[in-house]
Amino acid sequence: MKVYENIIIGGGASGLMFAAQLRKKKRSMIVEGNSKLGAKIEISGGGACNFTNKKITPSDYLAEKSFIKETLKEYNNRWLLSWLEERGLEYRIKNGREYFCKKSSKEILDIFKREIRGVELRLSTRVESISKRDENFVVKSSRGDIVGKRVIVATGGLSFPKLGASAIGYEIAKSFGHSVTPLQPALVGFTLQPQDSFFKSLSGVSVHVVLKVGKREFSGSLLFAHKGLSGPVILNASLFWQKGYIEIDFLPNFDLNSIKKSSKSLSNLLPLPKRVTKHFVEALSIRDVAAKNLRKAEWEQLERIKSYTFAPAGTFGFSKAEVTKGGIVVEEVDQNSFMSKRVDNLFFLGEVLDVTGRLGGYNFQWAFASAAKCAKAIEHRA
Numbered sequence: 549m550k551v552y553e554n555i556i557i558g559g560g561a562s563g564l565m566f567a568a569q570l571r572k573k574k575r576s577m578i579v580e581g582n583s584k585l586g587a588k589i590e591i592s593g594g595g596a597c598n599f600t601n602k603k604i605t606p607s608d609y610l611a612e613k614s615f616i617k618e619t620l621k622e623y624n625n626r627w628l629l630s631w632l633e634e635r636g637l638e639y640r641i642k643n644g645r646e647y648f649c650k651k652s653s654k655e656i657l658d659i660f661k662r663e664i665r666g667v668e669l670r671l672s673t674r675v676e677s678i679s680k681r682d683e684n685f686v687v688k689s690s691r692g693d694i695v696g697k698r699v700i701v702a703t704g705g706l707s708f709p710k711l712g713a714s715a716i717g718y719e720i721a722k723s724f725g726h727s728v729t730p731l732q733p734a735l736v737g738f739t740l741q742p743q744d745s746f747f748k749s750l751s752g753v754s755v756h757v758v759l760k761v762g763k764r765e766f767s768g769s770l771l772f773a774h775k776g777l778s779g780p781v782i783l784n785a786s787l788f789w790q791k792g793y794i795e796i797d798f799l800p801n802f803d804l805n806s807i808k809k810s811s812k813s814l815s816n817l818l819p820l821p822k823r824v825t826k827h828f829v830e831a832l833s834i835r836d837v838a839a840k841n842l843r844k845a846e847w848e849q850l851e852r853i854k855s856y857t858f859a860p861a862g863t864f865g866f867s868k869a870e871v872t873k874g875g876i877v878v879e880e881v882d883q884n885s886f887m888s889k890r891v892d893n894l895f896f897l898g899e900v901l902d903v904t905g906r907l908g909g910y911n912f913q914w915a916f917a918s919a920a921k922c923a924k925a926i927e928h929r930a
């Protein structure tokens with residue numbers, strides 16, 4: 549039976565970057581459950597893939613900082629940009645800091661498809677388990693066994709199962725004695741408790757807010773959604789939310805005292821879409837009358853719009869989450885090579901590790917950086 553040098557499980561962001569970095573592509577194989585490579589890359593960033601950010605620091609991640617620091621320093625946004633530019637990628641920058649493909653994610657995917665030429669592909673093949681046979685690994689798949697010297701687990705997280713996500717990476721890790729921290733959906737919308745469900749009738753409306761979750765503060769767009777709350781500011785908050793309260797200022801940079809003497813009604817005064825003001829005043833039992841005629845109790849209620857505190861009921865779940873929070877415990881993985889500290893020649897990359905980034909290109913940056921560093925370490929050892 550043929551023995552491969554590297555069996556890469558998962559043809560997503562980290563698996564593709566790992567394969568692209570190999571000098572010798574022969575005797576390496578990507579095993580991918582989907583019938584195509586990079587399904588998440590393709591639909592990410594609204595179809596244009598937000599692959600990195602102008603500013604990347606360890607504090608943009610929920611992770612053990614000392615584990616990710618050196619990798620993100622060496623394989624940073626400048627490294628990624630120049631690697632992609634050298635291969636002809638054109639990009640655009642959104643919100644002053646988020647890097648997207650110029651037109652479509654196909655542009656970055658095409659680069660990977662070119663760069664991995666020579667690596668054997670086994671598509672539409674689900675990996676079921678891995679075991680050790682002497683010095684080698686036997687990868688049991690839906691299309692038979694594959695034997696290899698090294699296994700690179702690049703299987704991602706649990707989010708978006710319809711794009712091929714599975715728990716196999718965590719199961720492999722556990723079967724070799726690794727620990728996995730609790731897995732939760734992140735970069736995801738919040739569902740609401742009955743008392744806040746009036747938000748749902750604003751479905752489709754976006755407002756600019758400042759939001760506090762624990763010690764973190766985010767400012768950005770909030771989208772009232774059919775199922776609850778969504779939009780960039782909510783997705784970022786979901787990364788740091790652990791069952792508890794969230795505070796939202798729906799009127800950032802606006803001083804309510806400045807309208808106290810006005811004879812205009814609230815819906816004509818507050819810098820919010822009229823529909824939003826009307827729903828708020830109704831839900832908070834405030835009359836939409838001239839501001840100067842509001843009662844003391846109504847002013848007190850109105851103050852709540854600047855520090856609306858609520859406890860989400862939960863999240864929209866893995867089917868809608870962009871990423872999985874939690875994963876393989878990084879202390880059990882060598883930070884220079886990404887090799888398991890428990891089993892030689894078993895490697896873990898990308899999202900399957902307990903490293904999760906904010907919205908804005910941080911998760912692809914991590915997937916690409918961990919893969920490139922691992923490939924370099926392996927080539928160095930070989």
Ligand SMILES: Cc1cc2nc3c(=O)[nH]c(=O)nc-3n(C[C@H](O)[C@H](O)[C@H](O)COP(=O)(O)OP(=O)(O)OC[C@H]3O[C@@H](n4cnc5c(N)ncnc54)[C@H](O)[C@@H]3O)c2cc1C
Pocket residue numbers: 557558559560561562563579580581582585586587588589591592593594597598599600673674675676702703704705707708711712713714715716869870871897898899900908909910911912913915
């Ligand atoms: C809708 C959406 C939009 C996103 N947008 C962005 C964005 O713009 N910017 C950003 O930084 N991040 C974004 N992300 C997150 C980003 O896609 C992931 O963090 C990143 O792809 C992780 O890379 P990975 O290589 O670890 O895993 P993945 O890219 O998920 O790759 C894992 C691969 O393993 C395969 N696989 C799983 N189980 C098996 C099995 N049993 N057998 C064989 N193959 C298997 C999967 O099919 C998949 O192809 C988005 C995610 C989603 C869901």
